[in-house]
Amino acid sequence: MKVVLSVESVRFPLTGIGRYTFELAQRLARTPGIDELRYMAGRRFLPALPSARDESSGGYSLKRAIQKNPIAIEAYRVLMPWVKGMALAGHSDFLYHSPNYYLPPFRGPRVATFHDLSPFTLAECHAPQLARFLQKELKQTLRRADRLITDSEFVKQELGAYFNWPLERIDVVPLASSGEFHPRPARELEPTLARHGVQPGGYSLFVGTIEPRKNIETLLDAYERLPLPLRTRWPLVLTGYHGWRNETIHQRLEKAEREGWARYLGFVPSQDLPLLFAGARLFTFPSLYEGFGLPVLEAMGSGVPVVCSNTSSLPEVAGDAALMCEAKDVETLTALIRKGLEDEPWREAAIEQGLAHAARFSWERCASETTAVYRRMVDSR
Numbered sequence: 001m002k003v004v005l006s007v008e009s010v011r012f013p014l015t016g017i018g019r020y021t022f023e024l025a026q027r028l029a030r031t032p033g034i035d036e037l038r039y040m041a042g043r044r045f046l047p048a049l050p051s052a053r054d055e056s057s058g059g060y061s062l063k064r065a066i067q068k069n070p071i072a073i074e075a076y077r078v079l080m081p082w083v084k085g086m087a088l089a090g091h092s093d094f095l096y097h098s099p100n101y102y103l104p105p106f107r108g109p110r111v112a113t114f115h116d117l118s119p120f121t122l123a124e125c126h127a128p129q130l131a132r133f134l135q136k137e138l139k140q141t142l143r144r145a146d147r148l149i150t151d152s153e154f155v156k157q158e159l160g161a162y163f164n165w166p167l168e169r170i171d172v173v174p175l176a177s178s179g180e181f182h183p184r185p186a187r188e189l190e191p192t193l194a195r196h197g198v199q200p201g202g203y204s205l206f207v208g209t210i211e212p213r214k215n216i217e218t219l220l221d222a223y224e225r226l227p228l229p230l231r232t233r234w235p236l237v238l239t240g241y242h243g244w245r246n247e248t249i250h251q252r253l254e255k256a257e258r259e260g261w262a263r264y265l266g267f268v269p270s271q272d273l274p275l276l277f278a279g280a281r282l283f284t285f286p287s288l289y290e291g292f293g294l295p296v297l298e299a300m301g302s303g304v305p306v307v308c309s310n311t312s313s314l315p316e317v318a319g320d321a322a323l324m325c326e327a328k329d330v331e332t333l334t335a336l337i338r339k340g341l342e343d344e345p346w347r348e349a350a351i352e353q354g355l356a357h358a359a360r361f362s363w364e365r366c367a368s369e370t371t372a373v374y375r376r377m378v379d380s381r
Helices: 016-028 058-067 070-088 128-144 153-163 186-195 216-224 228-233 247-259 273-278 294-301 314-318 330-342 344-358 363-379
Strands: 002-006 036-041 044-046 095-098 110-114 147-150 170-172 204-207 236-239 262-264 282-285 306-309 323-325
Touching (some): 002 016, 016 036, 016 294, 016 363, 036 070, 095 363, 110 128, 110 363, 147 363, 153 170, 170 363, 186 273, 204 216, 204 273, 204 294, 216 236, 216 247, 216 330, 228 330, 236 273, 247 262, 273 294, 282 294, 282 330, 294 344, 306 330, 314 323, 323 330, 330 344
Parallel strands (some): 002 036, 002 095, 095 110, 204 236, 204 282, 236 262, 282 306
Antiparallel strands (some): 036 044
């Protein structure tokens, strides 16, 4: 088989989709059955897989500015698929895979990975112009795709129900925790954590974009209900890129920082993130909606107990290894966080169970199952 893989999402900031694309691309390059693998970003074929930077470039700043302009967004939406389609001309003997939803016009086999349906089911959690862009483009993808891949059974069923898309043409291929997320001794963690002003085992952690969908205000409500000595002993540390509609969240974080029980680190370098995970006493993730919830697996792989919401795909990802509750249930969330911080017998069992659970997922399995999807597409033509 010959495959064109879109790698546009491997860029700053490296979010979950970018991580998935990067890890998948690395494994596909070594997977038997793929005779040629080409990487495409924008309208260009790349000589090698790009690596994400830890700092934004001038091009990224320009992109952020364009995203605020509805006319520019619509022009990009109309023109870019046509430009990509022109670049793909002459490659109809390849299979085209978009790991990030969007499919351009293409005569060969086409598959896209759908990570979630939040632009449709939680449109209020996206900037309006971005939600409109996503809704239009994702509907185009559904018209163009031969098959779809989802990260979870939850999104597969949601896709089938929301769009009446045939379930037999949707394949579930779970993501995984990368190898750098593993338990580490305190002496290995101390230099990096000291730069961020925290100590090994001395904080709870949240990792994710600072935006309404992540339900951070509920997390702050729950943490604030803890006894002050407890939350100052183990303050809540948050890291993630600035999302949309986060002004109130940041105001509340600043107040909590003044009171000594929370810290916002901004977007930390990618090499620091596994150490920040491994140093946490507890990982907290009460998200309203996830297509997968990769940080939950990364925390478990790092040997850290998890408290998360029981919404969307998270029960699939967390299994029986996490404490879970309704996303907006502040009182129960507070109780679970306290248990996660103080209950040593539960913590020991959760760490062991979480490590075993995370080990069931692997990027090698992801690449192998993705290649099997490719084979079904090629054989059905």
